Amino acid sequence: SPVLCMVIMMLPKDGLAGIARLILSPECRSICILSGAGVSVASGIPDFRSPGGMYDTLRPNLITANEEERELMSSDPTYVVEKTMFMRNSYPYLEVRRLFILGTRERKWRATIAHRFAELLHTKTGKLTRVYTQNIDGLDRQCEGIPPENIVNVHGTIGSVACEACGESVEFDDFCNDVKSNIK
Numbered sequence: 001s002p003v004l005c006m007v008i009m010m011l012p013k014d015g016l017a018g019i020a021r022l023i024l025s026p027e028c029r030s031i032c033i034l035s036g037a038g039v040s041v042a043s044g045i046p047d048f049r050s051p052g053g054m055y056d057t058l059r060p061n062l063i064t065a066n067e068e069e070r071e072l073m074s075s076d077p078t079y080v081v082e083k084t085m086f087m088r089n090s091y092p093y094l095e096v097r098r099l100f101i102l103g104t105r106e107r108k109w110r111a112t113i114a115h116r117f118a119e120l121l122h123t124k125t126g127k128l129t130r131v132y133t134q135n136i137d138g139l140d141r142q143c144e145g146i147p148p149e150n151i152v153n154v155h156g157t158i159g160s161v162a163c164e165a166c167g168e169s170v171e172f173d174d175f176c177n178d179v180k181s182n183i184k
Contacts, residue, residue, distance in 0.1 A: 023125060031127045036134040039114035045100065045137055048081075054096060055080075064091035064184070087164060094183045104137065104158050105176040111142040119143035122150070 022028055037047035048054045055077035060070040063080075069089060072079045079085050080092050094101070103109065111119075122128035123145040131140055132152045138159045140151045161175040162168060 023121070023127070028127060030129045031121055031125075032129055033118050033121075033131045034133075035114070035118075035131065035140075039112060039133075040109070040135050040137050040139055042112040042114070043109040043137075043139060045109050048078075058096060060092075063095055065089060083164070091183070094179060098179055098183050100137075101158060101179050102176055105172065109137060109139060111139045115139050115143050119145040122146050 023031065037045075037049075041047055041050075046053050050056070058073060058077045058080060060073040060080075063070065063073070065073065066089075069079075069085065069092065072085070073092065080096055086093050118128060118131055118140070128146065128150065130150055130152060131146060132154060133140055134154050136153065136155050136158045138153075138157045140146065140153075141148065141157070141159070159172050161170045161172055163170065
C-alpha cells in the first residue's frame with residue numbers, strides 16, 4: 001500500500017535511535033499499533049501456531065467431542081476455535097482454553113515491554129491514536145495510560161463474556177466459576 005511504503009521509506013537507517021527521533025519529531029503526527037500474539041508471548045501466554053502452541057499440543061482424542069469432531073480437529077487443529085464448532089459443541093474450545101481463562105481471572109499474566117511501550121507512546125508523546133490487537137488476553141488494558149477507547153480488540157476480549165446465541169452478558173467471575181466447575 002502507498003501509506004506502508006511511505007512509512008518504510010521514512011524509517012531511519014540508524015536503528016532505534018533514529019526511530020525514536022522520528023517518533024518525537026513533528027513529522028510524526030500520530031501512531032497506530034497493529035499487534036498480535038507476539039506481544040503477549042513474553043508474558044508466558046503460549047500462542048496458537050508456534051511449536052508448543054495450542055494447535056501443536058492439541059490432542060483431539062482427549063477432548064469432549066464426537067468422532068466426527070475429533071477427526072476434523074485431527075486434520076485441521078484450527079477447527080477447535082471455529083465458530084461453527086463452538087456453536088455445535090463448546091466443550092473442545094473451553095477445554096483447550098481452560099487454563100488461559102482461569103489464569104486470566106487470577107491475573108497470572110502481566111503486560112509486557114511491548115504493551116508498556118505502547119503506553120509510553122500515549123503518555124509521553126500523545127501520538128498514539130489506536131491499538132488494534134488480535135489478542136483476547138486483555139494485557140493492553142492493564143496499561144492504564146492508554147485510554148480504553150483507544151484499544152480495539154479485533155476478536156473481543158476474554159474479560160467480556162456474552163452468550164453467542166442470544167448476546168446476554170455474563171459476569172467474567174461467574175463464567176470462570178462455571179468453567180472451573182464444569183470444564184475438564
